[in-house]
Amino acid sequence: AGLERMLSVLQGVDSVWETDEFVELLAAASRLTGVAHGADPRTDVSLRILADHARSTTFLISDGVFPSNEARGYVLRRILRRAVRHAFLLGVDEPVMAGMVDAVVEVMGPDYPELVRDHAYVRDVVAREELRFRETLRTGQNILDQHLARLEAGEALPGEIAFQLHDTYGFPLELTAEIAAERGVAVDTEGFAAAMAAQQERAKAARRVATGADEGPWAELLDEFGETDFIGRDEVSGTGRVLWVGEAGVVLDRTPFYAESGGQVGDTGVIRTDTGEVRVVDTRYAAPGLHLHVVEPIEGSIEVGQLAVATIDAERRAAIRRNHTATHILHWALREVLGDHVKQQGSYVGPDRLRFDFSHFEALTPDQIEAVEDLANREILDNAPVRHFETTMERARELGAIAFFGDKYGDIVRVLEAGRHSVELCGGTHVRALGDIGLLHIVSEGSIGSNIRRVEAVTGLESLAVLRRAEGLVARAAEAVGVPPDELVEGIEKRLAEAKAVRAELEQLKRQLAAAQAPRLAAEAVDGVVVARVDELDRDGLRELAVSVRDQPGVRAVVLGAALEGGGVALVSAVTPDSGLDAGELIAEAKKTVGGGGRPAPDLAVAGGRDPERLDEALDQARAAAGLTR
Incomplete structure (x- = not known):
């Protein structure tokens, strides 16, 4: 009958949702979402899913299951994501599942102490998974909504679209089907399965091409001789009989060569017979249980039926x-x-x-x-x-x-x-x-x-x-700085401080030089407006110079541009309060020309750009914006 149904009877209520445990969890869901339970049947469903799935999620993670795309982890991910989606349907933009975990632990922790022990860990896992899925949900739902809106009445959502959402955006098929069902639309699951199968077949074909698995009579060899006898756990060399020789490699009946599997790479080494020798550059499974020695061109000849001595690279192994x-x-x-x-x-x-x-x-x-x-x-x-x-x-x-x-x-x-x-x-x-x-x-x-x-x-x-490479780098760095290796950190800090002081002094000199240019630039004003290119300064120096020029007698507006030393462009515009001009408008077109942007301001505007080659063109646009012609 089910424990919770029995509990409903014992507590004298009509539904499991009215048992004491779920009453508290539903109250927590209502508090976190701001939606009252019992106000609307549709929102009640979402609140109940939140409560139930929060409980399942908390116990699963505490038991060691982790959200993933495989096996139990995928079941957990589906449960958690379904809960998040129903929070989304309730209009909740902020994460709620961590709060639901808190509620589950508060309600059930006294009887399940492992929940209290794992509380922080479970909360962290759930919070991270929810944040990631909310991004997926927004992107995937927007795309799904667009496709659903284009469908005619009674038309199913094509399986290719469902697969694209799954494969490209990580949007689960189950979620696509659930959202579509809410709109009265079916999903072509057969088309989805076909698209999935096609992708898997493409992947298998690519693997077969990469490993040469389509070449060679592997099935016949297995039927006649059985699986390769692997002797390489205890031996680095051994004798075997040649069963097959081809462009793909050599097959022996027994070998010390380990075939790539379980993350371990295949062995390399040498195979010798009385008539030839060949270097083995890799060992793979041509088919399950059948070792294929991938070889370089054979020196001499190796024939089927010959006895061969197979020796692996022991140091490499x-x-x-x-x-x-x-x-x-x-x-x-x-x-x-x-x-x-x-x-x-x-x-x-x-x-x-x-x-x-x-x-x-x-x-x-x-x-x-x-x-x-x-x-x-x-x-x-x-x-x-x-x-x-x-x-x-x-x-x-x-x-x-x-x-x-x-x-x-x-x-x-x-x-x-x-x-x-x-x-x-x-x-x-x-x-x-x-x-x-x-x-x-x-x-x-x-x-x-x-x-x-x-x-x-x-x-x-x-x-x-x-370790030796690290020691070598330390020694070279110490030599470059001019200190013993043990004093490298202090030496670098000292050199950095010296370089910082020199840069500050250089910037100060540049600004002093720029300030000295202000009267000269002001003298070039046309109708009280200065537009000029000054390439010697950085962005901050250009800004200070523009302000200095603006404050000169007879100047009401200034626009300065610079091609920066590290690449890019800086534009600065400054106007006086009574100029009747807007600093942002003066460089509005100019900043677009140099491929940049910046926040407009009426009295002082600074913009950056990527294209210094068009700086002169941009300054001409600023002149035009100020009512000047060159």
């Missing part, structure tokens, strides 16, 4: 191992510092660096980056052993292994225990002990999408290289 295991330690450290909402969203593991994408709602502070680095490196220095083994999915769950929601796993999975804290499913290659990773150093952190952050890091010898 060792660097890849370090970086791959480091991503797992980094994941653990990020979750420790930022919270359990952090989930891996993608990665790149190469020999030179690692990249790790994860769910988080704001930029990491320098202190947080430092804390993650410290935690990860302490774990690495502990030098705990790394275990990489196959087990059942059930046993992996018992061990607490982190899996990616939505990914498909078989009954047998590969688990990585990286030290004492990190346990995840992973099929890549890894070090034997954490100390093998060496120093882990984060080199950058930034956003790559809504609620998705990216860190890049280096390990081992690359960390040493980064």
